[in-house]
Amino acid sequence: MKTRFVHGPSKINRKQMALKYVVNLGLLILFVACTGQETSDYTVEAIRTPSPPVIDGIEDDPIWQQITPVVLKENRTGNETRNVAIRTQVKSCYDDQTLYFFFLCNDPDIWTSFTQRDEHLWENEAVELFIDVDDEPETYVEIEVSPANVLFDSYIVDTLNIDVPETALFNLEGIRTAVEVSGTLNERNDKDDHWTVEIAIPLADLGNENIPQVTTATEMRINFYRLDENQGKERMYYAWSPTVDRFHKPASFGRLIFK
Structure with a gap:
């Protein structure tokens, strides 16, 4: 059963060398502590599309x-997901005005309890997409979509102290999403197959005080995530560029390359 929801020399004695080493090591430790970790070297290519895909949750566009x-x-x-039944794949493309993303989530138990925009989708099953257009680690857009095609969108301004009600007041005006469920949504006792999410995000909606006008020439950092909890199983967290713990770790975001 399928269900669709559309909606950045002088000489030094040994003591001096040792002191210099200790000072440099201390500075290195301080730098790492301030930045959180080394920047991710993950990159994903967004392919230019000659015609926009239809946002219907179906992967049949050329x-x-x-x-x-x-x-x-x-x-x-950071391990690969060896179980194909719960694997998550993501594709990216773009045109001059819009970014497009497609998530394929294999899932034997598809469910969500949320029905309203900006509810706490991360507490159930959802996919997430973080986009940083200005390479400032404190500011980025967070997008979540549930299997019922419920949307959560917010603008993060302090990654360590997120004011959820305040950030959720932010809305991407032109975003379009669609979900198709291959299975029975919220029927926990049967076996489902997968759900797909298709997202269209106008570049104009991603501008902020640092980068007012976002184009395909803008360098972007990005990460993809999925929250999955199947009946009787441990809750699982997946990422394209793993963060080890909480998803809100901008240093782990990868790079989006416009090809």
């Missing part, structure tokens, strides 16, 4: 057939 997906890993360990 552009999606041309793209090799990235596969999400277990966030805590």
Whole structure:
């Protein structure tokens, strides 16, 4: 059963050398502590599409057939997801005005309890997408979509102290999303197959005080996530560029390359 929801020399004696080493080591430790960790070297290519995909949650548009997906890993360990039944894949493309993303989430138990925009989707099953257009680690857009095509969108301004009600007041005016469920949504006792999410985000909606006008020439950092909890199983967290713990770790975001 399928259900669709559309909606950045002088000589030194040994003591001096040792002192210099200790000072440099201390500065290095301080730098790492301030930045959190080294910047991720993950990159994903967004392919230019000659015609926009139809936002219906279905992967039948010609552009999606041309793209090799990235596969999400277990966030805590960085290990590949060997179980195909719960694997998550993501594809990206773009045109001059819009970014497009397609998530394929294999899932034997598809469910969500949320029905309203900006509810706490991360407490159930959802996919997440973080986009940073100004390479400032404190500011980025967070997007979440549930299997019922409920949307959560927010603008983060302090990654360590997120005021959820305040950030959720932010809305991407032109965003479009669609979900198709291959299975029975919220029927916990049967076996489902997968759900797909298609997202269209106008570049104009991503501008902020640092980068007022976002274009395909803008350098972007990005990460993809999925929250999955199947009946009787441990809750799982997946990421394209793993963060080890909480998802809100901008240093772990990868790079989006416009090809």
